[in-house]
Amino acid sequence: MLITNIKTEILTVVAAACRNLFGLQPEPLKLGYPPQVELGDFTVECFPLAKQFRQNPAKIAQTIAAEIEPSESIQSVRAVGPYLNVKIHNHALFGGVCDEIVRQKESLGNADRGQGQRVMVEYLSPNTNKPLHLGHIRNGVLGMTVSKLLETTGHTVIKANLVNDRGVHICKSMLAWLKWGEGRTPETTGTKGDHFVGDWYVRYAQAENQQPDLEQGTQEMLRKWESGDPETLKLWELMNGWVYGGFAETYQKLGLEFDAFYYESHTYNLGKDLIQMGLEKGAFVETEDGAVIAKLPVNEFGTQRDGSQKVETLLRSDGTSVYVTQDLGTAKMKFDEHQLDRSIYVVGSEQNYHFQCLFKLLDMLGFEWAPECYHLSYGMVNLPEGKMKSREGTVIDADDLIEEMFQLAADEIWQRDSAGRLSDEEVQKRAFAIGMAAIKFYLLRVRPELTINFDPKESISFDGFTGPYCQYAYARCASILRRAQTQDLASVDADFSLLGNKEELQLIRALIQFPEVVEEAARDLSPARVCNHLFIVAQTVNQFYHKHPVLSAESSPLIKARLALVNASAAVIKKALALLGIETLEEM
RNA sequence: GCGCCCGUAGCUCAGCUUGGAUAGAGCACCUGACUUCUAAUCAGGUGGUCGCAGGUUCAAAUCCUGCCGGGCGUGCCA
Numbered sequence: 001m002l003i004t005n006i007k008t009e010i011l012t013v014v015a016a017a018c019r020n021l022f023g024l025q026p027e028p029l030k031l032g033y034p035p036q037v038e039l040g041d042f043t044v045e046c047f048p049l050a051k052q053f054r055q056n057p058a059k060i061a062q063t064i065a066a067e068i069e070p071s072e073s074i075q076s077v078r079a080v081g082p083y084l085n086v087k088i089h090n091h092a093l094f095g096g097v098c099d100e101i102v103r104q105k106e107s108l109g110n111a112d113r114g115q116g117q118r119v120m121v122e123y124l125s126p127n128t129n130k131p132l133h134l135g136h137i138r139n140g141v142l143g144m145t146v147s148k149l150l151e152t153t154g155h156t157v158i159k160a161n162l163v164n165d166r167g168v169h170i171c172k173s174m175l176a177w178l179k180w181g182e183g184r185t186p187e188t189t190g191t192k193g194d195h196f197v198g199d200w201y202v203r204y205a206q207a208e209n210q211q212p213d214l215e216q217g218t219q220e221m222l223r224k225w226e227s228g229d230p231e232t233l234k235l236w237e238l239m240n241g242w243v244y245g246g247f248a249e250t251y252q253k254l255g256l257e258f259d260a261f262y263y264e265s266h267t268y269n270l271g272k273d274l275i276q277m278g279l280e281k282g283a284f285v286e287t288e289d290g291a292v293i294a295k296l297p298v299n300e301f302g303t304q305r306d307g308s309q310k311v312e313t314l315l316r317s318d319g320t321s322v323y324v325t326q327d328l329g330t331a332k333m334k335f336d337e338h339q340l341d342r343s344i345y346v347v348g349s350e351q352n353y354h355f356q357c358l359f360k361l362l363d364m365l366g367f368e369w370a371p372e373c374y375h376l377s378y379g380m381v382n383l384p385e386g387k388m389k390s391r392e393g394t395v396i397d398a399d400d401l402i403e404e405m406f407q408l409a410a411d412e413i414w415q416r417d418s419a420g421r422l423s424d425e426e427v428q429k430r431a432f433a434i435g436m437a438a439i440k441f442y443l444l445r446v447r448p449e450l451t452i453n454f455d456p457k458e459s460i461s462f463d464g465f466t467g468p469y470c471q472y473a474y475a476r477c478a479s480i481l482r483r484a485q486t487q488d489l490a491s492v493d494a495d496f497s498l499l500g501n502k503e504e505l506q507l508i509r510a511l512i513q514f515p516e517v518v519e520e521a522a523r524d525l526s527p528a529r530v531c532n533h534l535f536i537v538a539q540t541v542n543q544f545y546h547k548h549p550v551l552s553a554e555s556s557p558l559i560k561a562r563l564a565l566v567n568a569s570a571a572v573i574k575k576a577l578a579l580l581g582i583e584t585l586e587e588m
Numbered sequence: 589g590c591g592c593c594c595g596u597a598g599c600u601c602a603g604c605u606u607g608g609a610u611a612g613a614g615c616a617c618c619u620g621a622c623u624u625c626u627a628a629u630c631a632g633g634u635g636g637u638c639g640c641a642g643g644u645u646c647a648a649a650u651c652c653u654g655c656c657g658g659g660c661g662u663g664c665c666a
Contacts, residue, residue, distance in 0.1 A: 035609055047608065047647085057608095057646090081609065127666090164666070264666090291664055302590035304662080310590085313664040323666050352592055353661050379593080380660080412628075434628085445614095446601060449593060451659065458600070458615070462628050465601080465614040472628050480625050524605075532602060535613080546621095546630045566625095588628070 001096050003512055006073050007031055007042070010086050013074065014044050017067040022053050033513070037505035040078065040085030041093060047082060057082035094565065095496040097508055101568040108575045109518035114155030120334055121147045122160040123346035124256065128243040129173045130198035130390060132250050132398035134381050134454065135348065138443045140256045141581060142378055143346040145444060145527040148579050153522040158338050160260040162330070165240055166268060171221040173197050174235055175214065176204035186242050192399065194246030197239050205391060253402055253436070255581045260338075262330060270329025271321060274365060275314050283364040284314060291317040294361055301356070312357050327358050328365070335369050342372045344525070349377040349449065376525050379451035381443075396454070405435030408460050409468075433583040437467030440582055445531040465535050467582050470573060473538035473545075475588040477570035480550050482586070484563050487551065494564050495557035503544040504562075507569060510537045514572050518579070527580060534576035541569050 011029055018026040027048045034043045046064070050057035061079035068077045073092040078085045101108060123143025126132060132140075147157045177200045186196040208214055224232040251257070275292050278284035284294045292315035301310045314325055334343055345355060355375035362370035381388065388395045410431035413422070422430075442459045446452060462468035499508075514533065521529040550562040574584045 030606080032608095039609085043609090045608065050646085083609070167666075169666090287664095289664090293663065296663090298590095300591085302592095302662085305589050307589075311663045316664045318664085320664090322664060348660090349593065350660055351666090354666090356592080357663095377593080382659095416626090416628080450601085451594075453600085455600075461615075463615085464628095466628090468628060469614095472626080476626060476629085483625060520605090528602085532613085539613085542629060543631095545625075546627095549625065551625050588626075 001073055001092055002100055003097050006088060006092065006096065009071070009073060010042055010044065013068055013071070013077075014064060014084065017064045018049065018053075021063055021067055024052070027052055033509060034080075034083070034085050037502060037509060039080060041088045041505070041509070042086040044084040044086070045082065046084060050082070089497070090500040091495070091497040093496075094499045094504070094508055094561065095494075097511055098496070098564040098568040101511060101571050102564070105571065106575070108571060109515045109579075110152050110154070111515065111519050111522075112154040113519060113522065114150060114153050116154065116156055117341040118156045118158065118339055119150050119342040119344060120158045120160050120260075120338060120340050121150070121344045121346060122162055122262075122334075123147075124258075125162045125164060125347065126247065127164045127169060128194075128197070128240050129169045129201045131192070131194040131246065133388065133390070134396040134398065134401060135388060137254065137398050137401070137439065138378060138381050138452070139346055139348070140251075140254050141440045141443055142376070142448060142527065144254075144256055144581050145530070145579060146344070146346065146376065146525050148581070149518065149522040149525070149527065149530070152579065153519060155342075158259045158340075159257055160262060160334070161258045162262040162267070163264065165263050166225070166236075166265040168218055168222050169201070170236065170240075171218040171225065172204040173201040174232075174239055175217050175221055176200040176207070177239065178235070186245070192246040192249065193242030193244070194250070195397075195399070196246070197243050202393070250398055250402075254398075255436075264326070267330045267333070268326045269321065270333060271325040271327070272315070272329070274328050274332065275325060278314070278361075278365050281366065283366075287317070289317040290319070291315060294364065296357065296360060300360065312361070314361070324354065324358055324361065327354075328361060331358065331362060331373060332367065335367075340369070340372070342374070343369075344374050344376050346376045346378070349379050351375070352377055374525075376448065378448040381452045381454050383454050384456070401439065402435070405439050405460065406431050407435075409434040409438070409462075412462060430585055430588065433585050434462065434468050434471065434588070437471050437577075437582045438462060439467075440580060441467030441470070441531060444527045444580055447526060447528050467577075467580075468588075470534050470538040470577060471582070471585055472588055473541040474570055474573040474577070474584050475586065476545055477541065477566045477573070478584075478586045480566050481563065481570065483551055484559075487559075489556060489560055489563075492556040492560050494560035495555075496561050496564075498555070498558045499561050499565065501548065503540065503547050504565065507537075507540040507544050507565060510540050511568055511572050514576070521579075530576055530579050534573065534580070537569065537572055537576065541566075541573070 011031060014029060015026055029044050032043045032045065034040045046057040046061045049060050053060060058081050061082055061084050065077045065079040065084055070076060073088055075087045075089045121143055124136060124140050126136060147159050150157050180203065186193040189196065221232060225236060275284060279286060279292065284292050286292050291313055294312050294314055296310040296312060298309055304310055312324065313322060316322060331343065334340060359370060359373050362373060383394060385394060410427055413427050413430055438460060445465065517529055517533040521527060550566055551559060553559045553562055577584050
């Protein structure tokens with residue numbers, strides 16, 4: 001029997017008992033889990049019934065428990081205080097869950113809560129004047145995991161990258177390269193393209209202090225770019241091309257994927273028509289000097305320092321657009337182009353105010369989809385020495401970090417392989433998977449809104465609440481399943497009624513809860529929920545593994561039953577890791 | 589000033605949406621377990637006024653109000 005059917009049966013039976021005893025349909029009841037597995041597999045609280053039937057909840061629990069007859073799946077219902085603790089027959093519980101999980105395979109944990117809704121997840125949004133850093137990694141793994149969570153719960157997801165490819169900061173690296181580059185390229189210097197361009201940006205920043213006239217040069221270049229000067233555009237395309245080449249490598253290593261790219265060079269003029277529309281509707285107003293502003297409601301935005309209403313500029317007095325102007329246009333374009341039902345922006349919390357404004361402005365313009373825009377805000381990643389500041393060079397470069405994690409994992413693997421059995425290729429493959437697991441898990445395991453104070457020591461740890469720990473639990477399962485193939489068990493049937501010790505019960509519960517966790521994680525856009533539950537599954541697997549032999553269990557039917565449990569556990573861990581963008585390894 | 593976010597063990601966090609069984613992990617520290625399916629593991633121990641004060645409730649880490657501490661922002665930058 002499917003586990004969902006068992007859950008439904010419990011609630012149905014309790015409701016029926018209430019009707020018999022009190023002659024009334026009870027308020028909707030909640031199915032939970034007792035704090036210890038020894039108490040039962042499921043629990044129903046009787047507090048709501050106490051209110052409804054005006055009786056002591058413990059008394060009600062007792063009466064109901066006495067009323068319920070055991071069934072094919074329900075072994076017993078016991079009242080413990082105000083709780084109805086339900087024990088399911090072990091053969092039904094373990095057999096049902098293991099069977100269900102194995103049959104679902106990749107669709108494990110899927111749900112249709114999305115009902116095909118079209119959702120855009122915009123994330124990463126890099127600048128093309130410097131390489132990616134640690135903050136981008138947090139953004140990237142968040143965006144990817146949220147996308148996968150939505151996909152797995154029945155949404156059609158469009159992953160978008162809004163590339164900031166224009167502006168004065170881009171001109172700085174262009175100018176520096178023109179002045180001092182002497183025609184060098186990423187190819188001639190053997191430098192990754194984004195780092196190559198980033199180096200010229202740094203070079204500019206260094207020279208800026210001594211040569212204030214450089215500033216004029218970049219402004220001049222920006223004007224040329226905007227007027228479409230062919231040579232400037234050519235240089236711009238050349239250098240951006242280098243950056244994209246470099247980015248592509250990093251995306252690949254991090255497993256970041258995109259279905260749509262937006263470039264600010266295309267979008268920066270969008271939105272002016274919407275401003276006009278807003279003026280006509282009376283939503284926005286024009287000031288004396290020709291700028292266009294919107295007045296923000298005090299109840300949502302508070303007041304300015306002097307107590308007056310807050311105001312947002314939408315169009316400069318010279319008629320040119322600002323950040324929010326183009327974002328208004330881009331927001332509409334996204335909905336028009338992709339028939340979106342929902343639009344999610346994965347952007348750091350320092351832009352909370354910007355998105356609050358943006359969404360309010362869309363609302364003021366009367367777009368009915370405005371409430372479907374959501375800013376998935378995440379906290380900054382600080383270093384031990386403080387904030388990351390690219391201008392001061394206090395950043396952790398994404399490629400450097402990836403390389404460092406890889407090296408650490410490789411060292412660890414070599415230490416464990418003193419006999420030197422592993423090929424270089426195998427070591428590299430494992431080291432990469434383990435290193436990336438460590439960093440991704442480290443960034444995803446806390447709620448997005450929390451600031452992370454990057455602790456290098458903790459981030460590279462492979463023990464405890466980490467990605468490699470979870471990978472290891474999977475590898476152990478895989479090892480058992482591999483060895484089982486060499487045993488002759490084909491003719492034996494699993495006897496699930498032989499399962500039921502504490503560790504097995506804890507494990508099966510963790511597996512049962514997995515689909516619920518995936519739904520909650522998708523609903524809350526919170527990968528941390530997946531991390532936490534994945535860790536619980538891995539932990540219970542390790543406890544079970546340590547205490548109860550699988551392949552040398554007392555009887556063949558027990559071996560088969562435990563193998564099924566191991567198989568189901570492996571499937572859940574694999575799916576959970578996949579949602580987090582972490583590879584599984586058959587051996588570690 | 590105003591807005592948003594955070595405050596739970598020495599450190600990093602979970603639990604808060606939807607109030608409910610003795611508040612859970614990891615790290616660190618101490619003790620123990622590899623001739624046994626991988627010790628990147630497991631078992632045990634030490635460690636908590638859930639920021640403070642009120643309120644709602646049979647019941648509050650969880651909901652409400654006020655305060656304190658920290659972070660991020662706060663109209664022609666992105």
